[in-house]
Amino acid sequence: MSLPSLYPFVHYADPESALRFLKQAFGCEERVVYRKPDGAIAHVELTLGHGLVMFGGAEGGRLKMAASKDVPLKNQGIYVVVTDPDALYARAKAAGAAIAMELHDTDYGSRDFSALDPEGNVWSFGTYQPLAVPPPKG
Numbered sequence: 001m002s003l004p005s006l007y008p009f010v011h012y013a014d015p016e017s018a019l020r021f022l023k024q025a026f027g028c029e030e031r032v033v034y035r036k037p038d039g040a041i042a043h044v045e046l047t048l049g050h051g052l053v054m055f056g057g058a059e060g061g062r063l064k065m066a067a068s069k070d071v072p073l074k075n076q077g078i079y080v081v082v083t084d085p086d087a088l089y090a091r092a093k094a095a096g097a098a099i100a101m102e103l104h105d106t107d108y109g110s111r112d113f114s115a116l117d118p119e120g121n122v123w124s125f126g127t128y129q130p131l132a133v134p135p136p137k138g
Contacts, residue, residue: 008053008078009056010053010121011057012058013058013119015040018118022117024095025092025115026080026092027048028053029046042057049082053078078122080123081125085112085125088113092115098116099116100114100115100116101113101114110127111126111127112126113126
């Protein structure tokens with residue numbers, strides 16, 4: 001089995017709240033949570049299906065990245081392949097996730113929806129599996 005080589009990461013102003021929300025609303029599972037000596041989150045790895053997302057706080061660090069909530073417009077998101085988007089949609093709504101795009105069937109055969117985490121990051125979920133479809137010849 002080859003391991004993925006692409007892992008999205010985000011920064012949160014409140015990584016503790018993000019950790020709770022992502023587990024409750026989207027069913028993410030903790031792979032590892034590294035903490036600083038004062039107990040604050042330094043780095044988190046969450047799995048969902050066969051995917052993994054990493055995050056931490058936005059208090060500076062070497063990259064000097066802003067917390068997601070401090071960036072007014074988003075131009076990126078995280079897409080997660082799921083087998084039962086209807087159940088996940090219901091779970092996300094029950095957990096209070098803001099639905100950015102309602103559950104729908106696409107013209108390319110996927111069933112999708114998008115939700116926002118508490119800091120406004122876009123999480124999209126659907127049955128479309130990009131690597132299962134051969135790229136167009138051209």
